[in-house]
Amino acid sequence: MSRPSKPEPSQPATSRPDDRRRPTDASADDTTQLDAEASREVRSRSLRLLGELLRPRRGALALAGLLVVVSTLGQVAGPWLVSLAIDSAVPDLMDGDVDTLVLVGSAYLVAAVVGGLCAGAYVRQAARIAQGVLLDLRRRVFRHTQLLSLEFHESYTSGRIISRQTSDLEALRELLDGGLTGVVSSLMLMLFTGLSLFLLDWRSGLVLAVALVPAWLLTRWFQKRSQVFYREQRTTSARLIVKFVETMTGMRAVQAFRRESTTEADYGRLSEQYRDANLNTMGLNGRYQPGLVLIGNVAVAVALALGGWRVYSGGLDVGVLVAALLYVKRFFQPIQQLGNFYNSFQSATAALEKVSGLLAEEPTVVEPRRPVALPHARGALRLDHVTFRYGDGPVVLPDLDLTLPAGQTVALVGTTGAGKSTLAKLVTRFYDASEGRVQLDGVDVRDLSTTDLRRAVVMVTQEAYLFSGSVRENIALGRPGAPQADIEAAARAVGAHEFIMDMPDGYDTDVNKRGGRVSAGQRQLLSFARAFLADPAVLVLDEATSSLDIPGERLVQHGLQTLLSDRTAIIIAHRLSTVAIADRVLVMEHGRVIEDGTPDELAAGDGHYAALNAAWQDSLV
Structure with a gap:
């Protein structure tokens, strides 16, 4: 949902000859003056x-x-x-x-x-x-x-x-x-x-x-x-x-x-x-x-x-x-x-x-001049009548009012373009709301320092990016200097320890550029271990299990439950097997929440989620 890239200052956009209109003398002078x-x-x-x-x-x-x-x-x-x-x-x-x-x-x-x-x-x-x-x-x-x-x-x-x-x-x-x-x-x-x-x-x-x-x-x-x-x-x-x-x-x-x-x-x-x-x-x-x-x-x-x-x-x-x-x-x-x-x-x-x-490019998300300290976040989220659009584009989230209690695991379900990833970007403050407020523990995220916010909120995306270096260094990305025992505990918690130990040098194995030594599913498990070690109050999983095959997904389900315990979690996923571990499901359409309830409650109804769940059950058969 990004805006179209704009031409660089030294590359003014030009029109095709057949599209040009003959300007008046005044407009031509104005254009020349502006140029x-x-x-x-x-x-x-x-x-x-x-x-x-x-x-x-x-x-x-x-x-x-x-x-x-x-x-x-x-x-x-x-x-x-x-x-x-x-x-x-x-x-x-x-x-x-x-x-x-x-x-x-x-x-x-x-x-x-x-x-x-x-x-x-x-x-x-x-x-x-x-x-x-x-x-x-x-x-x-x-x-x-x-x-x-x-x-x-x-x-x-x-x-x-x-x-x-x-x-x-x-x-x-x-x-x-x-x-x-x-x-x-x-x-x-x-x-x-x-x-x-x-x-x-x-x-x-x-x-x-x-x-x-x-x-x-x-x-x-x-x-x-x-x-x-x-x-x-x-x-x-x-x-x-x-x-x-x-x-x-x-x-x-x-x-x-x-x-x-x-x-x-x-x-x-x-x-x-x-x-x-x-x-x-x-x-x-x-x-x-x-x-x-x-x-x-x-x-x-x-x-x-x-x-x-x-x-x-x-x-x-x-x-x-x-x-x-x-x-x-x-x-x-x-x-x-x-x-x-x-x-x-x-x-x-x-x-x-x-x-x-x-x-000369200016950040659209700026550090607050007088940040409010939040060293120990609980993870309570509140989207207070949030409206959002990308640049001058159409409204993506129209007046979203939502409360997520601390410690609750919430799954976001909906078609592509429903606004799920946009909501995640607002919670993690990759973007700021056009109107309204996004609050963490009652504090507007725009008033939090980047250090406090990134410590409290961590996002795991579909592309589990691994940097050149060892497995240990990649897991410890969010907590540099973490002891080996904590790194191994994080890997065990999400089910990554076994395949790491099967690597040539274990935790010292160089994953090479873009994680060339590990499969897509293994990269995702390493990203889970990275998030577990960072120990955030709020964890956002944006299609984070999409790279896992069925055996890999089953392997990580227990790790996910460990990863999500005692913290607020937002899960964006099309696979209902991942949604099933959530405490609450929000079905979104055109930037609005059209269904809200537990997985069992919504599956027993006759709404959008019930139809998705029935189709998923049929696919398993």
Whole structure:
């Protein structure tokens, strides 16, 4: 009953061409304005996130800035020292004076060594900053994803979350590890090179300034188009990952229904879209970089022609001309590096928008500011005129008023969509009621801390998920550090001890990913043992026995009675053999309770439960 997944902030929903309507000029302007405001908000959110990550590293950033300044000064000093060597040191040497050449050569060597050492130190410092930012971001994404409510996880596919943690963070890593280092040094080199050229010979500086105009126009053209192409690249990459994850996760269904060819065709289509997106970005880059090279070479040629004429006419020294040509040539090399950086920057910007969008998601179930303490819950439940809908959808539970005394085992029966699982999600506070209150021992569950609520209420679902690790660790999930005796007692209580001991290493057996070493029924028994060890006041079983075969179900019946004794229990099951152990049965239809009584009372009547019970009895015969 989850809401449809909504498009990501950087993926605005588009309509098909044949569905579009020609808007009025005013509506078109309004739409454009809204799109522009949304884009500005996304960029602003992304920059805020980057600022939050960099703010604790201000000192390290200042040191990196100092190192790059010193390194750049060392590089920029080279052409100027070359001009001194040509115009001063060489003539002095011809006159027999070696001191000037030694002094200039020593200065050149010192500048090169200092510049190189500072450049290496800057790269290491920037790498430490980048890896620290990535570490914080990975932890932040993982922590925030865990804090988000079940409503988010039921609408946001696992493939998209994996894409945030893998390809998007990888794009940021490429930017921070190499691109950011290169762009800062490139910008500093361009700035100092331009200033040095103007100080050395302002006429040659004017040549450089004129050449900057077409370079700037070309860069703006590249910027506008690459922003669209790289966002499309990130989007197609995420879609490809989602399709792969969904196919691998549902491989059993794919093979059972012989959908290999269909899924292969879908994956091939998405792969082609990803290829085309990459080709678009590469094609754009293939026009941008050669354009910069051409502009740089033309600028050098013009500077050489004008400077050569001035040398010929006596208005310029040869050394100054050589230094000016070196400066002009060196100025355009960083621009090419900036072009390469902009590729990474656009990809990383699109990735940062995705990640910041995930981090901007707000939990719909929030921790109370002043929680009411409930360290020892009894398990009395009260649904006080509860109304619930998923998001803006239709009402699922209309004005449900229900009391469940402490220690009572209640079975919920009804057709699919009757509201049984929704009721369980409200009791466990995976969702909050739209109207009314859900109370535990007289306290609204919205006023309980998550720690107290999760200790008091435990839910066992149809999918008995086992994490990689030992059997012992999986049983102790709800009570870490539990002694071995308690773990074994929990397993014995639900009938799991025998098959655990038959495993290669007993309780130390690694169940592998998703419980690969145990059957579906055995996984369910381990989940019962986990719940028994947690010892909650309220236990919710949502189709928890559906994975058990008939012998397995009979085996677990005694364990269930042990598990449910002295605690409030809500059992959602279609198998009436499980319902039979309940003290009370509630038959639900369209979110309302239409029958309420003991199993025997309802079976003896002529209602919905009586019909279900008769059909079940006939199936046994």
